[in-house]
Amino acid sequence: MHNKVFARSLAVALSAFFVLSVGVGLSSLNAQAQAPDVYKVGILTDMSGPYSAMGGPGSLVAAKMALEDCLKAECKGMKIELLSADHQNKADIGASKAREWLDRDKVDAIADLTNSSVALAVQRLIRDKGGIAMYSGPATTVLTNAECAANGFHWMFDTYSQAAGAAAALTRMGEKSWYFVTVDYAFGQSLEKDAGNVVKSLGGSVVGSVRHPLNASDLSSFLLQAQSSKAQVIGLANGGQDTVNAIKQARSFGVGSKNQRLAALLVFLSDVHALGLNDAHGLVYTDGFYWDFDNDTRQFSKRFEALDKGSKPTMVHAGVYSSVYHYLKAAAATKSHDWKVVSQKMREIPIQDAVMRNASIRPDGRVIHDMYLYQVKTPAESKAPWDYLKLLSTIPAQQAFKPMDGSCSLTPLAIKH
CATH class of the missing domain: 3.40.50.2300 (Response regulator)
Known part of the structure; x- marks a missing residue:
């Protein structure tokens, strides 16, 4: 008899515990469902x-x-x-x-x-x-x-927007022979290719190129090789600290002076700031924001x-x-x-x-x-901190970027094929 009573009490207790556990579980799920996504x-x-x-x-x-x-x-x-x-x-x-x-x-x-x-x-x-x-x-x-x-x-x-700006502007000015100093990975190769295509499409020529590793501290041998090419423009197809180092070292070796122009194809305001106007002045480049x-x-x-x-x-x-x-x-x-x-x-x-x-x-x-063609000011032209650039022209959105050509499977040209 006592065993039956104990069993009945245990069943009631377990049932109550199960109900309580389910209730707590449901409350937790409801709380999660109501929590902000x-x-x-x-x-x-x-x-x-x-x-x-x-x-x-x-x-x-x-x-x-x-x-x-x-x-x-x-x-x-x-x-x-x-x-x-x-x-x-x-x-x-x-x-x-x-x-x-x-x-x-x-x-x-x-x-x-x-x-x-x-x-x-x-x-x-x-x-x-x-x-x-x-x-x-x-x-x-x-x-x-x-x-x-x-x-x-x-x-x-992208590399095309940069090439369509500075490379096109300089080639149209009559500076038609180019030599590239290029960082050796996908970005640099793409930048050199797009800039070179723009130069050639406007009647210019690419007389050669040399490639350097990413984050190279000494670019002197690459720059001197570019200088000896006698190209009218030495195009820097690199970015960030590589571009800063290249411009500083080019100035110290006299690369890009006299009958040559140094053109940095991808420059950022941070690069101009790091260089200072004494080294950066006169650079022409394309930017998407100033x-x-x-x-x-x-x-x-x-x-x-x-x-x-x-x-x-x-x-x-x-x-x-x-x-x-x-x-x-x-x-x-x-x-x-x-x-x-x-x-x-x-x-x-x-x-x-x-x-x-x-x-x-x-x-x-x-x-x-829209993209913009800027020229870096001289120290005398700058009137305040970070007053570094003067606007030369606006490149409308439809002209600033490479037209769709069907190489992307999502484009109407690719879908038709």
Whole structure:
């Protein structure tokens, strides 16, 4: 009898415990369901290497500004997290971090991706795994040609936009024989190729080229080889610290003086600042953003400068801000984490912000917008800190970037075939 009573009591207790456990479980699930949905954006950039001044920590500052601006407007009430990592300019490290973000951390979008080799590795990854990538730091046009992706967007500049500006302008001025000093990886090779094609299309010639390793401290032998070519223009097909080193060493050796011109095909405001006007003055180059362009860019840059230890933003920083803001607006409009849904919305809504002018997204993922041809001022022309550039001309969006040619499977030309 006592055993039956004990068994009955135990059954009642277990039943009550089971009900309580289910209740707690349901409450936990309900709490999770009611918790704010988190959108995650990762900034994958060069934090300490040769491209850290044009991207790096400043790209994280720009992304934070985009997040703050969207939360005040279109993204009000959303929960957004920002992650960052240093890819060290190595494609395997960049791809590994991107895979970790997508698989483990459920990151929705990745931005900056300075370094073309890293960008191409990530582009191939997102084609297979999903997610969204927005490239404002790399320059290779392959991202929107043979390696294009429905979820990859090339935001700011590329090798063609740089070649279409400075190389075309100088060749039209009669400086038609060129020799290239090129950084030896995908970015430099693409920049040399596009600039060389522009030169040849305008009746000029490429008399030779030499290639140097990334982040080379001594470029003297390469520069002297270029000087001995007797070409009218020595084109620097490199970027970041490599460009700064090349210009400084060229000035000290007299390379590019007298009957030769030194033309840097990819220059950033951070490079001009590092060089100083004594070394940089007279350089002509193409840029997608300059802090002193109009009232909107000045206000944006003043905010950036206060957050980034007194530095003005480069076009990479401007591109990170614009791309992250545009992604967040699309995510807010769709309330979705599905990359297909958000990517489509990014293509539909207009790009409107403080840094881009006449911008839109083509089928191949290329964001076209106005570009600008600038010349670096002399020390006497500069009237204030960071007053470095004078505008020579505006290159309209439709002319600034390489036309679609069918090499991207997403374009109407490719679809017809």
